[in-house]
Amino acid sequence: MQISEILPSDGVKMLASTSSKKRLFQDLGDLAESCYGLAPARVVEALLDREGLGPTGVGHGVALPHARMEGLEQVRGLFIRLEKPLEFDSIDRQPVDLVFCLLAPDGSGVEHLKALALVSRTLRDAAICQKLRANGEIGTLHAILTEGPAIQAA
Structure with a gap:
């Protein structure tokens, strides 16, 4: 599996800032609607439900919000870079x-975990994070995230 898949x-989107985690999830919902035709309110609800189990901020300025949802055929990703960091x-x-947000089909097990592991490994790479923070061009951000070789996830 590769991030480009x-x-x-x-x-991929750049935001100057956002006022709260819930507002960030609304931005992700809007992005999911434009990319995948998903209902923004359903995306926000799924992300908030998952976040209620424990925060998805993994450290070093990176968050990996994720949720399972009905109506998806495969794991889908969204990426937002914030110019002003958010608590x-x-x-x-x-x-x-x-x-980096992951949305997975409701019944997905292994594919969801593989995608989560792939994104987690990618964003644990300090050099990749440094490149992402140094660039504000959407196309460049996408290229940085997708240029790496496939990572074999468990």
Whole structure:
């Protein structure tokens, strides 16, 4: 699996700032609607439900919100880079500026976990995060995220 299989170029967005985690999830819902035709309210609800189990801020300014939803055929990704970091209740208590959202079919098990592992490994790479933070061009952000080789996830 490669990130290019789950993240289309129109699934990448830059935001100057956002006021809250819920507002960020609404932005992700709007992006999911434009990319995948999903109802924004359903996306927000699914992300908030998952977030209720524990924060998805994984540290070092990275968040990986994810949820399973009916109506999807395969795992789909969205990426938002925030110019102004957002408090996110991350494990290291640092604000978040790189947000990679995964939406998976309701019944997906292994594929969802493989995608989550792939994105997690990619965004644990300090050099990739540095490149993402240094660029504001949507096409460049997409290229940085998708240029790497396939990562074999468990």
